[in-house]
Amino acid sequence: MEFSSKLLENAVNEMSQLPGIGKRTALRLVLHLLKQEEIRTTDLATSLVKLKTEIKYCTSCFGISDTQLCDICANPKREERMLCVVEDIRDIMAIENTSQYRGLYFVLGGKISPMEGVGPGDLNIAALVKRLQEGGVEELIFAMSASMEGDTTNFYIFKQIESLGIKTSTIARGISVGDELEYADEVTLGRSILQRIPFENALKV
Amino acid sequence: MEFSSKLLENAVNEMSQLPGIGKRTALRLVLHLLKQEEIRTTDLATSLVKLKTEIKYCTSCFGISDTQLCDICANPKREERMLCVVEDIRDIMAIENTSQYRGLYFVLGGKISPMEGVGPGDLNIAALVKRLQEGGVEELIFAMSASMEGDTTNFYIFKQIESLGIKTSTIARGISVGDELEYADEVTLGRSILQRIPFENALKV
Structure with missing residues (x-):
């Protein structure tokens, strides 16, 4: 992909580092930002940098949290x-x-x-x-x-x-609720038979 | 979607304003950035803001360009x-x-x-x-x-x-090269018949 602008190329390259975002999608996203008000881009950039630099983790569960304990x-x-x-x-x-x-x-x-x-x-x-x-x-x-x-x-x-x-x-691993048996993969179906549960337990849910 | 952190929520909300990026994808992208080095996030943020604020357009064709003429x-x-x-x-x-x-x-x-x-x-x-x-x-x-x-x-x-x-x-509008006629939509197929070209012209390509 050849770019007419170094600035554009940089932005597209950075954007396409994100998982599941290819060059074409990155270009689409960047051109979208270009069409929007400047505040959209700065808000996005600020929120990402703020998150990365100020992020805290719960000292108990290690989940993301703004407070010491989530x-x-x-x-x-x-x-x-x-x-x-x-x-x-x-x-x-x-x-x-x-x-x-x-x-x-x-x-x-x-x-x-x-x-x-x-x-x-x-x-x-x-x-x-x-x-x-x-x-x-x-x-x-x-x-x-x-x-x-x-x-x-x-x-x-x-x-x-x-x-x-x-x-x-x-x-529990097993057949998803609503799924047809014939479409389940063998490993899942096999496990769901080996790890079958007493019927009265299933009635409780 | 409930968030455990305001910082995280902000970043996800900003990210999900991009076209084709829903809340779940935005969360995945933001969590990916969190796992990376800080420089990845700041580079992405800087490149977007730089593009938006310093972007120039070719004075002749209005395409994106770093110079006055692309x-x-x-x-x-x-x-x-x-x-x-x-x-x-x-x-x-x-x-x-x-x-x-x-x-x-x-x-x-x-x-x-x-x-x-x-x-x-x-x-x-x-x-x-x-x-x-x-x-x-x-x-x-x-x-x-x-x-x-x-x-x-x-x-x-x-x-x-x-x-x-x-x-x-x-x-020209018409059937894509490599496409089967039976899968073409009627409008395209209709146009390709109405706007047919002399066979000797097709040979030139």
């Missing part, structure tokens, strides 16, 4: 005995949307992925283990993505805390 | 007798990629679209008419998008310059 960790009505391990803040938002969980969260900051150069040391695993050692948590719920990396991360943490005798669980 | 307008090898009217700089890049056009361009800055509140006064139509009145252009080629708005804009300009006696043409 709203969930600071809420006395949440059950402190349950701790749900997630990859990032988006997973908290997704689970909160279901209104089915009243415990606390712990944000790992990703999952172990040798392919992407992410080792256990890059995640908040040490802090998690320390928190569990301090006591108070009775059940640890793994809510990582259903991938090889997610399973590896779960297993790595499980091995580290096995001796603490804390109950561990993982969110 | 590279194409300043090139003495381009044919000055042909002027191709396009909506924005992306169209110039697309046509230049074909290496099939050696004339000059004129960027209108959009198309007449009452639905989006864009009237003839919002485009560079007056400057185009003035340029044509000054003489030197023998053929005006309309290369607007094949939409109602594109056709309207072409017709509006045509009416303004009809008396100047300049030859006008529009880029």
